[in-house]
Amino acid sequence: MSRLLSPGLVRGLLPPLSLAALLIAIFWLQPRTMSYFGLNLLLNLAVPIALATIAQMFILCVNELDLSIGAFVSLVACITATWLNDTPLLGVLALAGLVGIYALLGALIHLRDLPSIVVTLGMSFVWLGLAVLVLPTPGGKVPDSIRTLMTLKPPYVPFPILASVLLAVIVHLVLMRSAWGTVLRGAGGNPKSLARAGWSILRIKMTMFALAGFFGVLSGMALVGLTTSADANIALRYTLLSIAGVILGGGEFVGGRVSPIGAVIGAVTLALAGSFLSFLKLNPDWQIGAQGAILIIVLALRVLISRAEARA
Amino acid sequence: MSVSGLLRRPWLWAWAGALAVWLATAAFTGGRGSTEVLSTALVFGAFFVIVALGQMFVITLGPGNVDLSIPACMTLAGTVSMKAMAGAASMIPLGLLLALLVGLLVGTLNYGLIRLLRIPPIIATLSSSFIFQSAAIWWNRGLRVKPPEMLAGFTTAKIGGLPFLAILVVVLALLGHILLTRTIFGRSVIAIGQNPRAAHLAGIHVERVRAITYLMCATLAGFCGYMLAGFSGGAALNMGEEYLLSSIAVVVIGGTSVAGGFANVPGLWGAALFLFLLVTMLNTFGAGAGIRMVMTGLIIIGVIVIASGGKSRN
Numbered sequence: 001m002s003r004l005l006s007p008g009l010v011r012g013l014l015p016p017l018s019l020a021a022l023l024i025a026i027f028w029l030q031p032r033t034m035s036y037f038g039l040n041l042l043l044n045l046a047v048p049i050a051l052a053t054i055a056q057m058f059i060l061c062v063n064e065l066d067l068s069i070g071a072f073v074s075l076v077a078c079i080t081a082t083w084l085n086d087t088p089l090l091g092v093l094a095l096a097g098l099v100g101i102y103a104l105l106g107a108l109i110h111l112r113d114l115p116s117i118v119v120t121l122g123m124s125f126v127w128l129g130l131a132v133l134v135l136p137t138p139g140g141k142v143p144d145s146i147r148t149l150m151t152l153k154p155p156y157v158p159f160p161i162l163a164s165v166l167l168a169v170i171v172h173l174v175l176m177r178s179a180w181g182t183v184l185r186g187a188g189g190n191p192k193s194l195a196r197a198g199w200s201i202l203r204i205k206m207t208m209f210a211l212a213g214f215f216g217v218l219s220g221m222a223l224v225g226l227t228t229s230a231d232a233n234i235a236l237r238y239t240l241l242s243i244a245g246v247i248l249g250g251g252e253f254v255g256g257r258v259s260p261i262g263a264v265i266g267a268v269t270l271a272l273a274g275s276f277l278s279f280l281k282l283n284p285d286w287q288i289g290a291q292g293a294i295l296i297i298v299l300a301l302r303v304l305i306s307r308a309e310a311r312a
Numbered sequence: 313m314s315v316s317g318l319l320r321r322p323w324l325w326a327w328a329g330a331l332a333v334w335l336a337t338a339a340f341t342g343g344r345g346s347t348e349v350l351s352t353a354l355v356f357g358a359f360f361v362i363v364a365l366g367q368m369f370v371i372t373l374g375p376g377n378v379d380l381s382i383p384a385c386m387t388l389a390g391t392v393s394m395k396a397m398a399g400a401a402s403m404i405p406l407g408l409l410l411a412l413l414v415g416l417l418v419g420t421l422n423y424g425l426i427r428l429l430r431i432p433p434i435i436a437t438l439s440s441s442f443i444f445q446s447a448a449i450w451w452n453r454g455l456r457v458k459p460p461e462m463l464a465g466f467t468t469a470k471i472g473g474l475p476f477l478a479i480l481v482v483v484l485a486l487l488g489h490i491l492l493t494r495t496i497f498g499r500s501v502i503a504i505g506q507n508p509r510a511a512h513l514a515g516i517h518v519e520r521v522r523a524i525t526y527l528m529c530a531t532l533a534g535f536c537g538y539m540l541a542g543f544s545g546g547a548a549l550n551m552g553e554e555y556l557l558s559s560i561a562v563v564v565i566g567g568t569s570v571a572g573g574f575a576n577v578p579g580l581w582g583a584a585l586f587l588f589l590l591v592t593m594l595n596t597f598g599a600g601a602g603i604r605m606v607m608t609g610l611i612i613i614g615v616i617v618i619a620s621g622g623k624s625r626n
Binding site for chain 1: 376378425430431432434436438439440441442443446447450557560561564570571601602603604606607609610612613616617
């Protein structure tokens with residue numbers, strides 16, 4: 001028994017268990033959600049949040065923090081709902097350019113040894129300003145292809161679940177199981193020895209930031225595919241949600257210790273927390289607060305488990 | 313102090329930037345309204361400095377230490393105190409006391425999470441800020457209660473042409489400077505930021521110093537929320553929003569090391585004036601909201617790049 005339930009295993013199981021507990025509570029409160037359409041509605045908005053969380057995870061993996069991802073996703077949403085729809089070529093070029101800027105930010109932060117918190121805080125202004133310039137008033141129109149994809153109704157399994165699982169598995173395989181992924185994570189774990197072994201930390205940081213930018217772009221497109229129109233402030237809260245999601249999923253702030261599967265689970269948990277609270281008929285004033293409380297409870301559980309781990 | 317010694321002062325860049333931006337604005341308008349701009353900058357800069365002072369001590373504690381609950385704390389303190397005073401002048405001291413108590417409570421909860429649950433400060437203050445923000449919404453349902461006239465008058469008063477609030481905050485900054493450079497507490501904060509283990513071995517009560525720092529930061533945020541609500545005609549639910557970025561930006565642009573262990577107070581005023589005057593300048597040039605934000609962001613990053621270059625050369 002004690003071998004079966006080692007603290008390490010419990011620690012790994014904590015994110016999925018929290019999600020399961022939340023889901024069961026929701027099903028119990030509102031049995032109608034336990035259907036294809038119920039789940040679809042419940043989990044729809046979790047997809048863009050999960051994508052943004054994966055983006056944040058790549059940054060956290062190299063010991064940096066991105067406080068601009070929410071503004072970035074907003075900007076992508078605005079570009080998707082305007083340029084990408086009206087002049088697709090310009091839209092694609094702009095989005096590719098944004099990924100490039102992310103890579104350059106990684107280079108700048110690494111080369112000048114800058115605090116990523118401050119640089120990305122500054123960038124959040126830049127992204128938001130650009131979003132306002134692209135789309136001064138809420139509106140725009142999502143390209144049909146994205147809308148079709150986001151409202152796909154595959155048989156048996158609702159699209160959000162399929163997309164989340166696919167996302168988690170692909171990123172897990174690339175980052176956790178491949179040799180390349182191990183090198184990437186090494187830049188967070190022990191950059192010095194990695195550099196001595198001949199790898200370029202600069203290139204790794206640029207890659208990780210570019211990956212973050214890429215998933216940020218996907219997040220913005222997915223979001224606009226669901227909401228059909230955009231505004232400059234549409235995803236600002238994603239910054240905090242994404243950080244919380246990674247940590248909730250078992251990631252650490254330093255040392256390259258992250259988990260893609262955990263991050264997706266963490267993001268879905270946070271997205272569900274909102275629905276759970278509305279089913280509880282909790283005063284809507286306390287919606288945000290309860291998200292904070294859930295975060296604190298899960299982290300507290302983790303501390304208890306680590307203490308048990310230390311004792312074992 | 314020799315010229316080269318002056319050039320190495322970490323706060324110099326912030327003040328130089330503030331001066332340059334002010335002169336550029338004055339040149340554009342042909343000097344019209346320059347003193348009024350400066351007077352407004354002193355008032356808004358004062359609010360920045362109050363919260364940045366607390367944030368500076370927190371950031372100086374070392375990597376990972378930052379207080380993200382400042383906006384929520386300001387909003388909650390502003391809301392609670394305005395509602396309690398309900399516009400009555402006789403309640404002004406009680407309102408202030410309540411605002412400071414809210415700050416103390418926020419700080420206690422933040423530090424409790426950091427210490428007892430070992431949550432990294434970023435996540436701890438982030439999660440707690442959700443709760444405080446909700447509490448502020450619930451407490452007042454977003455209604456704006458007018459501050460007592462006397463408080464509003466106090467926050468906008470001028471003495472000899474200078475805003476009284478700015479004078480008050482200059483004194484506060486002076487006290488902060490003395491606290492940082494001349495007291496055991498201040499030196500302990502810096503020592504912990506440079507090397508917590510060495511600080512512990514040297515006999516510093518690391519956790520006690522950390523606790524006081526987080527409490528002080530939240531209390532200052534509560535004070536700022538009270539003053540800002542008095543100044544801007546009541547507490548609004550988004551009143552603290554811009555202070556998340558500015559509290560950190562002012563500290564870092566002011567020459568305090570974001571990695572901890574090095575701090576200075578004069579830079580806070582320089583950076584606060586710089587940030588406000590920068591926005592004023594872009595406004596004067598007729599830039600729209602979008603351009604203004606892009607420029608603000610780029611200039612903040614530019615300042616960080618230049619400041620860090622100076623550090624590595626030394």
